[in-house]
Amino acid sequence: MAEKKVGSRREFLGKASALRVKMVILGSSGVGKSSLALRFSKDEFKNSSPTVGCAYLTQVVCLHDVTLRFEIWDTAGQEKYHSVTPLYYRGAHAALVVYDISKRESFVRAQLWLRELEKHYIPGETVVGLVGNKTDLPNIRQVSLQEGQSLAESKGLVFMETSAKSGEQTSELLLNIAHRVNQRTMDKDRDLTEWREAECVELYQGNRPHPLTACCPIGP
Amino acid sequence: MEEEHQDREQPEIVRCSEPQSHCSPDDTDSLKAAATITLDNTSPAEQGCGTEDPPPCKLDALQEISSTNGPSEPEPEPEPEPEPQPQPQPQGPGGEGPLEASSDQGKVGAGEENGPSEPEGPAVEDDQPENASDSASTDNTLEDSSEFVVTVLARGSLEDQGEGPSSELSEASSPAQAPAPSHRDEDVTAESWRRHRKHVFVLSEAGKPIYSRYGNEEALSSTMGVMMALVSFVQSGDNTIRSIYSGEHGTDEHTVVFMQQGPLVLVSVSCSRQSEQQLRSELLYVYNQIVSMLTQASINRIFERKKNYDLRRLLAGSEKILDGLLNLVDSDPSFLLSAVHCLPLASSLRDSLSQILQKAITPNLVFSILIAKNQLLTIVQEKTVIEDARLEPADLHLLLNLIGASSAFQAGEIWTPICLPLFNPDCYFYAYISYLDPPDCTVCLLLLSTDKEAFYAVADCKRKIDEGMRTQNALRAIAKAQSYSASQVGVSDLRHFMYKPFDVPDNHRQLTQFTSPEMEAPYSSEEERTRLLDLYRYMHSRIHSNSRPLKLIYHVAERETLLAWVTSKFELYTCFSPLVTKASAINAITKLLRWIKKEEDRLFIRNPPKYSTTPNPSKSSRGGKGGPDRQDTTDNGFLSLL
């Protein structure tokens, strides 16, 4: 799946190589971070237990000129782990801050997470996405689309509403982030040094073709 | 001294004797309706509770209970001289150790852990069902312990929620042991709530509810308030409540055990007829499971800063882990025996698994553990670390419970801080947890590192282990491994046994293990299994009784005959069909011991393998970088988010 020709600026990577993208997922407990991560990595949905510490999963995304290997750090939302989350989000290229559209409190919490990230991330370096999850529950929605949108706009963030359960907008979200990460590193050539070359590109367990690995031609 | 320590496997040595009449399942009528509060008059400071200023005593609450329960009927319980309760963290490596143990907690010298001396010579007891022989040992005089007989029935403290006690508490009412059912929504005023065999509550010193095994802690806050009132009333007199007994002619006997650990108070309300000592050690497991998630240092710090902090904020989502622990404690004898159960494996297979783990190392890796079916396959340990402090079975039990209680570990690779409370209650290790056989998820790999940044290096070890397992086809071999049946021993009438050796080679640093066959007919139903475990618990309480420990007990119960025997080499519990005679039972045990000897390479991890991941041991193990992460990040963002 990595046979796609790579962009000229990165030809040195060779055919079987990919660039590593560290992406962290943050948000209150129960908003669906692990469910989103499972969608990203295996395109599945199943009921999950609260995460302990942090779960690490990977997924390869092929853009038209480059292959990105997402290393997803799915953090635990439980408060007892807050003291250790910096360990996981440090040095991330992308961060998703997730809330549950049916729980206002999780939206408030998301804003606290964004503030926390602002303290640690240099603006323009990290792609930050705000994600309203559980759109399959419109009847009990507590946070409107507009609210999420305007918060994201005010901070210049990627915004998306998703349903990890139905899969709605989840691959779009990952692709969107992938493009932006790619864009940002292209813009700043120096950044490339920080990208270490992965030895092998491998789908995290699973032989099943994944929608995202089918080297989709969508490009900016 | 270490030798001796092995003989006393209770994580906490309790000096108060349990009333003997209370722990005999066959002897229910001997206890009159009375409640006794047993006090331990060591100062809280000596117990490491750190309560310089005990909360004001709430006399009103106490008087209220007194008046609802009528006059007391004092019935002194036997009580040997109390001694200061040892700290729950025994073997702290001290400031020198690999862990840079914080020394703010006063540590009690290891010498004090050995508890009361064993009586000389073997004590043998024939324990027939009819003779209430238990009452024999009640002549102990009270020395410097104060005994405080209060007008409080144990049920009194529960009674603020509903009416009188249930009249009949049959075995059938024991809780279902389905894996971690949620009891959070239970109606705490309902009769069914009251009938649970064992309640466990955790509250803060300020009386704030933290955890209740059944029902929502919030709904129980008044009950917890009463408990706290009792605790603080007694504390104000430099005493600490240890336990309350109540009962009405055997129909509704409850034992209430209180335990204070730092700023937390743990309470067990049980009609399981277990000894106080056993209930206490179970509460200690609960406390340690909480510590494993938060560390003792941070719990203490939080409450130092804010006495009425609501700890549920930090435990949110972890109730399931505590529920799961209590279900395991009730159903898995590992906890009773404080020993680890290994899955029987051909020693060649176990050795090759160990070698695979031994080869996949990285700096600061300290333990590599393989688990299947909630049992240990093998464990490889870092040399220098294990020289400083051994891995206690209790720490492993807490880890196994954590992994078993949650499906979270089936999602990818987990990297999480985790504290091993007996190893060091104040520090975190970082645990890499991943199943080796997705999506089945039966064989779990656990790699513990002292370096929180080591994820990629440790994950790399996992790839090597995967590779090694694949080339040796080890997963398939593990899948075939299974426990054994008592009939394989070839001794008629032998139904079941539990054998815990003390003489494992290598040395005392070896992990304490035990072996036991599957529970088979007639112990195949949940109910019967519980009944057998209750019998074992009873035997265990007699063997480990502080006032009158026994070496050998032959107990003829209604539907089976049990024989328990402890020597300097092993502790053994056996269960026979009721037809067995004493002579044939002893003969059977000889055969059993011979069989175990023959099979021991398969039943136990015989030569616990080691590796060295600290190239410069003097540096990394002794207070250098190698120590687990002191929770130095607590202040940074811990509570800043709200």
Ligand SMILES: Nc1nc2c(ncn2[C@@H]2O[C@H](COP(=O)(O)OP(=O)(O)OP(=O)(O)O)[C@@H](O)[C@H]2O)c(=O)[nH]1
């Ligand atoms: N209806 C609906 N339920 C969802 C969706 N995503 C997740 N859930 C459910 O929400 C619950 C929590 O989901 P998780 O993915 O475990 O939440 P989390 O954010 O990872 O939680 P922590 O690991 O504790 O931080 C589970 O019961 C999921 O099944 C969604 O899009 N729609």
Ligand SMILES: [Mg+2]
């Ligand atoms: Mg999660």
